[in-house]
Amino acid sequence: MSRVEDIEAPDFEVDATFARNTSTTDCYYTARNGEFDPFNISDNCTSEHFTITNDKNNYKSLDYVQFPIGTTTVEWSVKGLLWKTKK
Numbered sequence: 001m002s003r004v005e006d007i008e009a010p011d012f013e014v015d016a017t018f019a020r021n022t023s024t025t026d027c028y029y030t031a032r033n034g035e036f037d038p039f040n041i042s043d044n045c046t047s048e049h050f051t052i053t054n055d056k057n058n059y060k061s062l063d064y065v066q067f068p069i070g071t072t073t074v075e076w077s078v079k080g081l082l083w084k085t086k087k
Contacts, residue, residue: 010043010050010080020067028066036062036074043080051079 020029041050052060055075
């Protein structure tokens with residue numbers, strides 16, 4: 001019997017620092033148009049099948065997430081086809 005394993009996690013990029021202003025009527029900023037989402041996602045085994053989540057809405061995008069005034073850290077998780085994960 002043979003077993004083949006994927007030992008390399010996928011790779012991705014995010015812009016490390018974003019500064020946004022709230023509107024004059026809100027005390028938060030609402031993300032839109034994928035502006036905070038990971039990009040250049042790649043994997044040694046596949047180029048199409050990824051599971052992407054974040055710790056703010058457990059979804060692949062931060063669109064419509066409201067960020068309060070101050071600093072917010074977002075943790076991303078990208079799993080490749082064979083479930084190898086990179087955070």
